[in-house]
């Protein structure tokens with residue numbers, strides 16, 4: 001085994017931990033706490049700040065996951081029509097779905113920010129609502145699938 005392989009796997013797993021862990025913490029710990037802020041303006045401002053920071057933190061790790069994942073698949077020779085190469089394609093598809101979903105969340109957040117800056121609180125709320133209701137839970141679920149398939153690739 002090449003000596004640097006441990007670092008490639010390390011960064012692949014680190015990316016998964018930070019991307020998925022970040023979403024879990026925001027959805028299950030920060031989001032419920034934000035709902036206790038009674039003032040609409042303050043709650044939306046803090047929600048915009050928290051989501052903005054989360055999206056900035058995870059961005060480099062999304063790229064790192066793709067790069068290290070593709071490199072690992074190449075290194076282990078997962079190509080052709082074997083069962084494991086199919087699982088690599090499944091993981092690539094999961095990554096793509098998660099990244100498109102991430103892009104949608106970033107777009108909705110920018111729309112919400114625009115509305116908030118124009119004091120259009122109703123529109124800001126409408127734009128932010130699907131992020132916590134559907135999009136974050138969906139990406140958390142997809143991320144867990146990707147971790148599971150990572151273990152299958154390892155040979156379990």
Ligand code: HEM
Nearest residue numbers: 016066069070072073091092095143146147150151153154
């Ligand atoms: C382009 C997409 C991806 C490719 C090509 C890919 C490829 C791989 C490969 C080849 C392995 C096996 C490493 C080994 O044998 O030790 C692996 C493991 C892993 N992958 Fe991915 N991956 C991708 C995306 C993701 C995503 C999006 C996540 C989670 C958000 C993820 C989480 C993991 C984890 C946690 C492991 C470690 C499993 C273990 O310890 O064996 N991967 N991945």
